Amino acid sequence: MEKCSKCGADTILFEDGVPICVRCSDERDKKDDSPEKDQRIRAVLLQEPPETSHLVQSASVESDASVPEGGSLNIARKPMAQAHNRLNDYLGRGIVPEELKWSG
Numbered sequence: 001m002e003k004c005s006k007c008g009a010d011t012i013l014f015e016d017g018v019p020i021c022v023r024c025s026d027e028r029d030k031k032d033d034s035p036e037k038d039q040r041i042r043a044v045l046l047q048e049p050p051e052t053s054h055l056v057q058s059a060s061v062e063s064d065a066s067v068p069e070g071g072s073l074n075i076a077r078k079p080m081a082q083a084h085n086r087l088n089d090y091l092g093r094g095i096v097p098e099e100l101k102w103s104g
Contacts, residue, residue: 048083
């Protein structure tokens, strides 16, 4: 097991090949308010709605009238709505999705 480069605690996490423990990683994340971090998160969240829009376009072309309430179109809209909600949560309230938070 490696030792954290900051405090010397045992760890299995690495940042750019350097061992770091969870506590030191969390402290660093709390202090990291860099514009680069904000730009990376924003870029990922801004890509999600266009990436999901093709599902809605496909479903609207193949709309199944036999399925109640729009069927496949409503199913296809769900990922797009989730992407918009994640973006709005970040831009409006600063909530970063878990998978976009830094991890070693």
